[in-house]
Amino acid sequence: MRGEKPKLVSEDGVRHDGRRLDELRPTRMEVGILSNASGSAYVEFGKTRVIAAVYGPREPPQRYMVLPHRAVLRCRYHMAPFSTDERKNPAPSRREIEISKVIREALEPVVMSEAFPRTSIDIFIEVISADGGTRTAALNAASLALADAGIPMRDLVAAVAVGKVNGYLVLDIDQVEDNYSEADMPVAMAPSLNMVTLLQLNGVLTPRDFSQAMNLALKGINEIYKLQKETLRNKYLVRVE
């Protein structure tokens, strides 16, 4: 994959798909798309499309899971077999299990799970089309679905990935950029609380790159956060008219 590197960013800072360095992909969000779930959301970042569903608080399926002082958060991130170029085996892979875990841990600090002891809150995330940045899209969708379910949350979680491509730091990297990138750094934050809940880094960044990348991520996160809130409000505003 790393044979000859294609030129993905031109000298004047335009990326292979025409975006600027600090530009998000076209983004669309919707809540309340599934009638059988307590809360649900659809999030689209360019060609990355994700559906999240939240059930609960409800009785945990197994007795051993219950915690006496708070709700257990269960999270499943799954990629549909048709979401990638080559068919993906629907069985949960090592990667998916890990992403499920990091998403759960990114949400745990904001969900008021201590309000529902001995229950479980279940989050199901299905990637229906993958084009890079699925874990951040999944996290955005999961946080929206939790809020849509009416589960008390200290804040929404917004996430975006920053990458280093051809020596440039770029916001919201897609699959092609990721494949030839020097670094890929997904970041999730609860902006009102000024709290980072997920930070991963794949590749190499200098300390200076890193702080620049964090600032870039912050910019993207604030944009996404605004959009998330707008989406939640719109659900109810539409009905007024």
Add this chain to the structure above:
Amino acid sequence: MSAQAEQKVERVLVAPGDKLAEGDYRILTPTTAYKVGNSYYSLVVGLLELNTQEKSLKVIPLKGSYYPRVGDVVVGIVSDVGLTSWELDIRAPFPGVLYAVDYLGRAINPSKENLKDFLDVGDVVVGKIEVFDRTRNPVISTKGKEFGKVVNGALAEINPVKVPRLIGKKGSMQSLIESETNCKLVIGNNGRILILCEDKQYEDIVVRAIRKIELEAHISGLTDRVREFILVEKVKRGLVGNERREA
């Protein structure tokens, strides 16, 4: 003051993480708002009622699940029959427990009597939550003349956070529906409503009115709209003549 009384308290749509106010306020709804440092934030998608004079704030949630509280009236459906107790589905994360001693008012001998003969799976019971804390499942009591097994009527369900809307201020909405349709409503805090009507057509109207309340709970002027709605539905069904319409 008169202008404020007219306008009531202003309502603003908020989302989780929205800053509600700064300074010293009293939180009237501790499950939907919280304080960090000097600032107040919302925990849910809801309507903020900020009272700057009384220094209090309130966030009315727009969606949520039912979490039992002692003293709640609940409409439960029997989901399991045990030897000395029943399990009720009360739309909560926990099953409600109804003891045979409480329901029958006497001790029973499991070797001689079968609880299935009194209440079977699927039966509807109206009760009150007697005991509930974080360590045990809610215990339901049916003591009282308004509680017990339900033998007739219709059931409707709404989101539990909309129940206060359906009851209205001092029961205004409930009494409006009851007086306009001649039906009786038993509203469970868990969002299950038992509708007791003489006439099937009125029952339909009540169900539709409840749906309307659930959908439009966050828009002001609800009582007037529901009154109009019931009247229109009655006219549609030919239950009232033109003389009522003009009045």
